[in-house]
Amino acid sequence: MSKKKEITIYDLADSLNISVATVSRALKDDPVVSKKTRKKIFELAEKMGYRANHFARNLRVRETNTIGFMIHELKSNFSNAVLSGVEKIATEAGYDLIIAHSAERYEKEVANARNLFNKRVDGIIASLAFDTRNYDHFKWFSDKGVPVVFFDRVERVRGNTVVVIDNYRCGYEATRHLIEQGCRRIAHVTSNLARNVYTDRFKGYRAALDEAGLAFEDHLVMVDNLSENAGISSAEKILGMQPMPDGAFITNDFVAAAFIKTLKENQVAVPGDIAVVGFNNDAIAHLIEPSLTTVNYPGIEMGEVAARALINHLKGASDIRQIDTVIINSGLIVRRSSLKKKPLIGLGKK
Known part of the structure; x- marks a missing residue:
């Protein structure tokens, strides 16, 4: 899957017929730019799939060597076991983890997804919150060719890779x-x-x-x-x-x-x-x-399997799009x- 062109602040400025400096200030929430203009810029940025570049010093490098781990809660032994499995495989492969905790809230899950999107993670491993209503926030990643692996609480739609038990x-x-x-x-x-x-x-x-x-x-x-x-x-x-x-x-x-x-x-x-x-x-x-x-x-095995599938895809050893469902043994x-x-x-x- 070819990656779409990254949207830049120049694209936003051209679309709104305003200066690049104004867009840049607005995206930093600078009060110098009026609330009305900031709102217009933020709405267009989200619509066009703009990602704030937190790695501007490394613009020539496509990968950040980071993986986003989105979890619905961190209080259970199961969640911690999955995280342990993911961390083991990611560390061995030279990837860092950014952990995002939704506390079982859809709104926080969306905010976490936006944050990971803007941090330009190379891939996502995610389990859904109780009240997740739609999955548009994961489409941001698929539109950019960023792979997502779901585990445990998943949504079975075409193109998703899920790791579950029966x-x-x-x-x-x-x-x-x-x-x-x-x-x-x-x-x-x-x-x-x-x-x-x-x-x-x-x-x-x-x-x-x-x-x-x-x-x-x-x-x-x-x-x-x-x-x-x-x-x-x-x-x-x-x-x-x-x-x-x-x-x-x-x-x-x-x-x-x-x-x-x-x-x-x-x-x-x-x-x-x-x-x-x-x-x-x-x-x-x-x-x-x-x-x-x-x-x-x-849980540890589930985390290891999810991380290995994602990292093998990122390294070109396999194509995650050809994997639909991985079932972990349980009893x-x-x-x-x-x-x-x-x-x-x-x-x-x-």
Whole structure:
């Protein structure tokens, strides 16, 4: 793919029939230029795809040897594991990382994308925020021939390269495991079903119920964020149900830990009264009591694979446009929180 010509301040000045000096001052937000003129210049700059040149001293060099890493949050073990994998591969290849954290907000994700665009990163590795509504901010990069690799929370559109686990299969296996333990009314605690990871896990959950001939009940699906409060509130809802569910598939280990703690505080036995399966294999999964059955989510491997695919493309060793989807292996880790039936000796000590 040939790269489009870089838009310069001369192009902006010509289009608006004003001086280059005025454009330059406006782009630096100099109050010498009127607000009306600055607004007009900024709008045209965005429309034409202008990028502020933070590397003016190296104009003859096309690459900056930097990669943008866009992440929705940095508080989870999974996110940090992915970052660790990306950093390892990038460092070995001589690339620096610029980390941009959206805090689960679309507006901040767009601002981060604009900042990385202006910093002229050579490529992007990105996971979407909860409420990302459209993807125009990634088109800025594709229009300039800058490759983007999405991981975890992705949007499957033509031309995207995505690195994911099989969330459908994982949701199915987690629910089937609960069914095999004798559970017949299984709650599902999840998050924004507009995001691929949660909708695919939900579909797997439903498929396992259908296969077992179990009824799907709308009120057993609880959609919330991934906070401690979400675990507490979902447990409180379940405590008020008659009859109470005998199983729960929760798409985040931290939420599952808060869920279990709340149930135990209300004299509900786990797994005796309700069996619980989490997701991610975070450190908390084997620290809580009982230890948490969960789905392993190999974040380091995901980061390494995403970074390697991007850097191989940048170095001309492969063409990322020929890679659609990379699926990372994952699977269920059975511990004591889900075992209504007698466990095998030594199980759950991982």
